[in-house]
Amino acid sequence: MSGIPPHLHRTVDQLKEEVAALHAELPRNNLVVWTAGNVSARVPGSDLLVIKPSGVSYDDITPASMVVCDLDGTLVEGERKPSSDTAAHAYVYRHMPEVGGVVHTHSDYATAWAACREPIPCALTMIADEFGGEIPVGPFALIGDDSIGRGIVETLRESRSRAVLMANHGPFTIGTDARDAVKAAVMVEDIARTMHLARQLGTPVPIDRADIDSLFARYQHVYGQ
Amino acid sequence: MSGIPPHLHRTVDQLKEEVAALHAELPRNNLVVWTAGNVSARVPGSDLLVIKPSGVSYDDITPASMVVCDLDGTLVEGERKPSSDTAAHAYVYRHMPEVGGVVHTHSDYATAWAACREPIPCALTMIADEFGGEIPVGPFALIGDDSIGRGIVETLRESRSRAVLMANHGPFTIGTDARDAVKAAVMVEDIARTMHLARQLGTPVPIDRADIDSLFARYQHVYGQ
Amino acid sequence: MSGIPPHLHRTVDQLKEEVAALHAELPRNNLVVWTAGNVSARVPGSDLLVIKPSGVSYDDITPASMVVCDLDGTLVEGERKPSSDTAAHAYVYRHMPEVGGVVHTHSDYATAWAACREPIPCALTMIADEFGGEIPVGPFALIGDDSIGRGIVETLRESRSRAVLMANHGPFTIGTDARDAVKAAVMVEDIARTMHLARQLGTPVPIDRADIDSLFARYQHVYGQ
Amino acid sequence: MSGIPPHLHRTVDQLKEEVAALHAELPRNNLVVWTAGNVSARVPGSDLLVIKPSGVSYDDITPASMVVCDLDGTLVEGERKPSSDTAAHAYVYRHMPEVGGVVHTHSDYATAWAACREPIPCALTMIADEFGGEIPVGPFALIGDDSIGRGIVETLRESRSRAVLMANHGPFTIGTDARDAVKAAVMVEDIARTMHLARQLGTPVPIDRADIDSLFARYQHVYGQ
Numbered sequence: 064m065s066g067i068p069p070h071l072h073r074t075v076d077q078l079k080e081e082v083a084a085l086h087a088e089l090p091r092n093n094l095v096v097w098t099a100g101n102v103s104a105r106v107p108g109s110d111l112l113v114i115k116p117s118g119v120s121y122d123d124i125t126p127a128s129m130v131v132c133d134l135d136g137t138l139v140e141g142e143r144k145p146s147s148d149t150a151a152h153a154y155v156y157r158h159m160p161e162v163g164g165v166v167h168t169h170s171d172y173a174t175a176w177a178a179c180r181e182p183i184p185c186a187l188t189m190i191a192d193e194f195g196g197e198i199p200v201g202p203f204a205l206i207g208d209d210s211i212g213r214g215i216v217e218t219l220r221e222s223r224s225r226a227v228l229m230a231n232h233g234p235f236t237i238g239t240d241a242r243d244a245v246k247a248a249v250m251v252e253d254i255a256r257t258m259h260l261a262r263q264l265g266t267p268v269p270i271d272r273a274d275i276d277s278l279f280a281r282y283q284h285v286y287g288q
Numbered sequence: 289m290s291g292i293p294p295h296l297h298r299t300v301d302q303l304k305e306e307v308a309a310l311h312a313e314l315p316r317n318n319l320v321v322w323t324a325g326n327v328s329a330r331v332p333g334s335d336l337l338v339i340k341p342s343g344v345s346y347d348d349i350t351p352a353s354m355v356v357c358d359l360d361g362t363l364v365e366g367e368r369k370p371s372s373d374t375a376a377h378a379y380v381y382r383h384m385p386e387v388g389g390v391v392h393t394h395s396d397y398a399t400a401w402a403a404c405r406e407p408i409p410c411a412l413t414m415i416a417d418e419f420g421g422e423i424p425v426g427p428f429a430l431i432g433d434d435s436i437g438r439g440i441v442e443t444l445r446e447s448r449s450r451a452v453l454m455a456n457h458g459p460f461t462i463g464t465d466a467r468d469a470v471k472a473a474v475m476v477e478d479i480a481r482t483m484h485l486a487r488q489l490g491t492p493v494p495i496d497r498a499d500i501d502s503l504f505a506r507y508q509h510v511y512g513q
Numbered sequence: 514m515s516g517i518p519p520h521l522h523r524t525v526d527q528l529k530e531e532v533a534a535l536h537a538e539l540p541r542n543n544l545v546v547w548t549a550g551n552v553s554a555r556v557p558g559s560d561l562l563v564i565k566p567s568g569v570s571y572d573d574i575t576p577a578s579m580v581v582c583d584l585d586g587t588l589v590e591g592e593r594k595p596s597s598d599t600a601a602h603a604y605v606y607r608h609m610p611e612v613g614g615v616v617h618t619h620s621d622y623a624t625a626w627a628a629c630r631e632p633i634p635c636a637l638t639m640i641a642d643e644f645g646g647e648i649p650v651g652p653f654a655l656i657g658d659d660s661i662g663r664g665i666v667e668t669l670r671e672s673r674s675r676a677v678l679m680a681n682h683g684p685f686t687i688g689t690d691a692r693d694a695v696k697a698a699v700m701v702e703d704i705a706r707t708m709h710l711a712r713q714l715g716t717p718v719p720i721d722r723a724d725i726d727s728l729f730a731r732y733q734h735v736y737g738q
Numbered sequence: 739m740s741g742i743p744p745h746l747h748r749t750v751d752q753l754k755e756e757v758a759a760l761h762a763e764l765p766r767n768n769l770v771v772w773t774a775g776n777v778s779a780r781v782p783g784s785d786l787l788v789i790k791p792s793g794v795s796y797d798d799i800t801p802a803s804m805v806v807c808d809l810d811g812t813l814v815e816g817e818r819k820p821s822s823d824t825a826a827h828a829y830v831y832r833h834m835p836e837v838g839g840v841v842h843t844h845s846d847y848a849t850a851w852a853a854c855r856e857p858i859p860c861a862l863t864m865i866a867d868e869f870g871g872e873i874p875v876g877p878f879a880l881i882g883d884d885s886i887g888r889g890i891v892e893t894l895r896e897s898r899s900r901a902v903l904m905a906n907h908g909p910f911t912i913g914t915d916a917r918d919a920v921k922a923a924v925m926v927e928d929i930a931r932t933m934h935l936a937r938q939l940g941t942p943v944p945i946d947r948a949d950i951d952s953l954f955a956r957y958q959h960v961y962g963q
Contacts, residue, residue, distance in 0.1 A: 092321060096767060096928045097921055099864070147960065169864055171928065175935035178861045178942040186403045188431075188457045189324070189394055203945075205952060206863075231945055232863045246322055253321045253396065260400035263938060264484060267403040270428075270456055277430060285372065317546060411628045413656075413682045414549070414619055471547055478546045478621065485625035489709060492628040495653075495681055502655060510597065542771060636853045638881075638907045639774070639844055696772055703771045703846065710850035713938060717853040720878075720906055727880060735822065 066139035067131060071109055075140075078104045078113045078241075079126040085245050086115060086124045089168060092249045095121070100168040101146040104241035105156050107163070110134045112156055116143035147206065154212020155237060159219070164241030166248040169233040172255035176200075177228040183251075183258050186267035190258075191278035193250045195223030203230040223279065226251040291364035292356060296334055300365075303329045303338045303466075304354040310470050311340060311349045314393060317474045320346070325393040326371040329466035330381050332388070335359045337381055341368035372431065379437020380462060384444070389466030391473040394458040397480035401425075402453040408476075408483050411492035415483075416503035418475045420448030428455040448504065451476040516589035517581060521559055525590075528554045528563045528691075529579040535695050536565060536574045539618060542699045545571070550618040551596040554691035555606050557613070560584045562606055566593035597656065604662020605687060609669070614691030616698040619683040622705035626650075627678040633701075633708050636717035640708075641728035643700045645673030653680040673729065676701040741814035742806060746784055750815075753779045753788045753916075754804040760920050761790060761799045764843060767924045770796070775843040776821040779916035780831050782838070785809045787831055791818035822881065829887020830912060834894070839916030841923040844908040847930035851875075852903040858926075858933050861942035865933075866953035868925045870898030878905040898954065901926040 067075055085102045089095040098121070103114035116130050130141030136153040138145055146152075152165045176183050176198075183198040185191055190198070201218040204210035215235050218227045225247040226236045234251050238244030261267040270278075292300055310327045314320040323346070328339035341355050355366030361378040363370055371377075377390045401408050401423075408423040410416055415423070426443040429435035440460050443452045450472040451461045459476050463469030486492040495503075517525055535552045539545040548571070553564035566580050580591030586603040588595055596602075602615045626633050626648075633648040635641055640648070651668040654660035665685050668677045675697040676686045684701050688694030711717040720728075742750055760777045764770040773796070778789035791805050805816030811828040813820055821827075827840045851858050851873075858873040860866055865873070876893040879885035890910050893902045900922040901911045909926050913919030936942040945953075 096924050169862075169928070169932070171932045172935060174862065174864075174932045175939055178932065178936035179940040180943050181940055186456055187394075187399065189399075203943075203949075205949060207956065231861055231943060249321050253394070257394070257396045257399045257403065259935060259939060260397060260484060261403035263488060264400055265404040265406055268405050268428075268456060274428075274430060281432065411681055412619075412624065414624075474546050478619070482619070482621045482624045482628065485622060485709060486628035488713060489625055490629040490631055493630050493653075493681060499653075499655060506657065636906055637844075637849065639849075699771050703844070707844070707846045707849045707853065710847060710934060711853035714850055714934060715854040715856055718855050718878075718906060724878075724880060731882065 067111065068109070071106060071111070074108075075106055075111070075113065075131060076126070078106060079129040082113050082115070082241055083124050083126045083129055085241050086121060088245050088249065089166075090121050092252070094168040094170040094248055094252055096169075101148055101152075101166070102241055102245060103146075103149075103152040103165050105163050106131070111139060112149075112152060114149055114152060115146050116141065117146050119143070148211075150206075150209070151211040151215060151235065154209055155215055155235075158212075158216045159237065161239070162237045162244075164238045164244035166236045166238075166241075166244040167233065168248055168252070170248070170252040170255070172259050173198075173226075173228055173234040173252050174232070175259065176255055177233055178231055180230045182228070183255055184267065184269055185275055186261065186269050187254060187257060188270070188278055189250070190254050191270055191275040192282035193247070193254070194226060195279035196275055198224050198226050198228060198251060198254065201227045201229040201235075203232075292336065293334070296331060296336070299333075300331055300336070300338065300356060301351070303331060304351040307338050307340070307354055307466055308349050308351045310466050311346060313470050313474065314391075315346050317477070319393040319395040319473055319477055326373055326377075326391070327466055327470060328371075328374075328377040328390050330388050331356070336364060337374075337377060339374055339377060340371050341366065342371050344368070373436075375431075375434070376436040376440060376460070379434055380440055380460075383437075383441045384462065386464070387462045387469075389463045389469035391461045391463075391466075391469040392458065393473055393477070395473070395477040395480070397484050398423075398451075398453055398459040398477050399457070400484065401480055402458055403456055405455045407453070408480055409492065409494055410500055411486065411494050412479060412482060413495070413503055414475070415479050416495055416500040417507035418472070418479070419451060420504035421500055423449050423451050423453060423476060423479065426452045426454040426460075428457075517561065518559070521556060521561070524558075525556055525561070525563065525581060526576070528556060529576040532563050532565070532691055533574050533576045533579055535691050536571060538695050538699065539616075540571050542702070544618040544620040544698055544702055551598055551602075551616070552691055552695060553596075553599075553602040553615050555613050556581070561589060562599075562602060564599055564602060565596050566591065567596050569593070598661075600656075600659070601661040601665060601685070604659055605665055605685075608662075608666045609687065611689070612687045614688045614694035616686045616688075616691075616694040617683065618698055618702070620698070620702040620705070622709050623648075623676075623678060623684040623702050624682070625709065626705055627683055628681055630680045632678070633705055634717065634719055635725055636711065636719050637704065637707060638720070638728055639700070640704050641720055641725040642732035643697070643704070644676060645729035646725055648674050648676050648678060648701060648704065651677045651679040651685075653682075742786065743784070746781060746786070749783075750781055750786070750788065750806060751801070753781060754801040757788050757790070757804055757916055758799050758801045760916050761796060763920050763924065764841075765796050767927070769843040769845040769923055769927055776823055776827075776841070777916055777920060778821075778824075778827040778840050780838050781806070786814060787824075787827060789824055789827060790821050791816065792821050794818070823886075825881075825884070826886040826890060826910070829884055830890055830910075833887075833891045834912065836914070837912045837919075839913045839919035841911045841913075841916075841919040842908065843923055843927070845923070845927040845930070847934050848873075848901075848903055848909040848927050849907070850934065851930055852908055853906055855905045857903070858930055859942065859944055860950055861936065861944050862929060862932060863945070863953055864925070865929050866945055866950040867957035868922070868929070869901060870954035871950055873899050873901050873903060873926060873929065876902045876904040876910075878907075
């Protein structure tokens with residue numbers, strides 16, 4: 064771990080295990096095919112992140128194969144090239160200090176809304192609970208510079224949602240840690256699917272703003288252990 | 289088991305095992321993602337119910353993690369907070385003495401009908417067999433008081449259906465015991481899916497009322513061992 | 514095996530094993546939920562059939578749980594009540610001597626076409642290969658007498674298809690043996706799904722009758738080992 | 739290995755293992771049912787290919803069951819009849835020397851586009867990355883002569899896509915090796931599904947040609963290890 068301060072070695076090892084294990088949730092929840100999709104975690108108290116290497120099969124992901132980058136996306140430790148989406152993850156960590164985990168997938172229903180550049184309307188209590196309103200659409204952005212990261216941050220800053228549908232591309236989700244961001248990725252696909260089915264069926268009835276606010280406030284404070 | 293009368297200890301232990309095992313049917317039948325969805329059972333001969341704790345992953349559910357509440361939804365035994373839907377389950381047991389099990393999911397097709405506040409019409413012999421007619425829609429109700437429970441009970445009392453689609457929320461099902469309520473949850477999603485596909489395709493042909501009655505009567509008395 | 518002639522005991526035992534194993538293909542191919550769906554086999558050289566008992570879970574199906582009936586659907590051997598669809602299977606065996614296996618499911622896409630009482634048009638080479646033309650719709654028939662069996666036989670006699678979509682009910686398939694009928698059940702759902710998707714997308718282009726004939730003839734004579 | 743030059747025995751053995759293992763990716767990614775679908779690999783430095791035998795179940799596929807044919811599709815080694823699609827694979831290898839692997843499936847979403855004879859438009863960055871533009875439709879062709887192979891080659895030669903949707907039939911994909919062709923088969927179904935969902939939802943926004951070119955160029959040169 065040449066480029067990593069010694070006092071962080073143990074934390075980095077734990078995060079590699081956690082991030083490797085969380086990658087298994089992506090195929091398990093039908094969010095990815097082949098090697099698409101990636102999970103990262105911020106290394107707390109540092110300018111580092113742990114992320115999946117590029118183009119590696121989900122069967123071959125191990126804690127040891129995870130790579131560590133700084134918040135400019137430069138490789139700090141690891142034998143493989145980091146995910147080609149590392150720059151976008153790094154941009155989010157640089158500009159949203161409250162974020163501890165980022166996930167990107169091309170999950171089919173969420174990506175279908177992204178292809179139409181339509182936000183997912185809030186007509187389900189689950190959307191109000193988890194995302195506090197509609198799931199917003201981010202700009203069309205090419206890979207290769209800060210465009211994707213900037214598009215994610217600018218869109219999420221104006222929303223209570225932890226998910227953004229990047230135009231013609233797919234969802235990015237954030238969370239307090241990597242597990243919370245994976246949960247958001249699972250939930251946004253489930254919501255995208257249910258609302259797609261509802262739109263096919265007829266006219267989904269939107270939930271009133273006051274009810275959304277009440278559901279969101281309760282869920283943030285009451286749910287879970 | 290401090291709050292539970294000694295003569296019920298064995299029954300409660302058996303129900304914890306049964307309810308824990310039945311939770312595995314929810315992901316297996318694609319009715320839930322992450323921690324959404326819950327199964328409960330009435331403890332016969334008492335004012336108690338067994339239910340899933342809140343926000344616990346399906347992989348981590350064990351008989352020991354199940355909690356026991358009274359029929360006001362107050363925790364009687366268990367180390368964790370009960371499911372946030374416990375008040376709705378408890379209301380059903382208080383007002384429908386014939387019910388021995390309750391299930392709640394956000395299964396995608398049933399929830400899509402709920403988002404449109406449209407009942408599922410009876411155009412399949414399987415719907416007539418299992419539910420005796422269309423699957424009704426319940427009112428929009430916020431969590432936090434008796435609204436959801438009351439909405440379930442008022443809707444099911446006017447129907448032969450064991451399933452109700454709560455508006456913008458998702459299905460609740462009831463049964464003579466927890467297994468029967470889980471079966472109803474599996475069947476209502478299958479029916480919701482098939483009828484959604486039929487609606488996309490063209491015009492599903494409704495079944496005559498007399499034929500529905502005949503199918504329902506036969507199925508209640510003849511089917512199974 | 515009290516009601517079965519001794520010289521058939523070994524054949525019946527083999528068929529029980531085969532039919533029990535083939536039932537596992539139904540959930541594996543997403544053709545059934547809970548206990549819906551059943552497979553039967555004719556006992557060659559006799560007026561007997563082997564079928565699934567009623568209302569038994571797919572996890573609990575074993576060769577020993579299979580039941581034997583005569584071709585009037587009367588139980589000849591076994592500890593459980595035969596499937597409630599036994600009369601329909603028996604009618605097919607009585608009237609179609611070339612049939613060695615029958616399968617019934619409520620697979621969702623095929624049943625959606627059945628709910629709309631629309632035949633599945635032949636716009637895929639796979640449909641021409643396997644079924645020689647469109648998949649026909651059978652009449653609406655109530656369970657309890659010969660209506661379902663008669664509807665199946667009358668529809669299939671006028672078609673090259675091994676599958677019929679019984680109105681508002683679901684698909685029945687036939688085959689030279691039970692495995693062939695299960696294959697037809699798997700294929701008809703796959704075809705029903707692809708043609709449903711094609712209809713949602715636009716206008717599926719039908720295949721010319723001469724090409725259908727040529728594909729069907731080749732597949733019957735050339736395919737397989 | 740009577741018909742195979744001794745210096746190729748080891749290569750052929752390795753390809754049989756690889757091609758047998760890759761067949762498992764087809765059901766795992768929901769691209770096939772029953773025995774439909776096949777993968778082949780060119781034997782480098784020879785006029786031979788390795789392919790699946792006809793009508794064999796995916797559970798029964800082993801390296802030893804793979805067969806070897808020459809590039810006219812004639813069996814050179816193996817105990818079983820080669821896949822009925824061997825002539826089409828062989829034609830591709832004869833006319834596209836850069837191709838090392840070919841895959842054919844009837845995956846449902848890609849086949850739905852093929853049934854409507856509609857190309858899949860490029861409204862997703864993943865399509866631009868992987869296929870460099872829309873997925874083209876090939877001609878309607880009957881099995882039995884060179885028509886299918888010729889249709890594949892003529893269509894792919896005018897496109898950057900590694901996938902072609904053969905009219906009323908299904909997708910064929912090519913790759914530098916068999917694994918690359920399997921990846922293309924997985925990706926084309928995922929893309930076909932997402933674009934189908936987007937079309938159902940509203941109006942997918944196409945990506946500009948210049949952006950497609952930029953994405954395609956980067957992906958060819960930068961992605962992976």
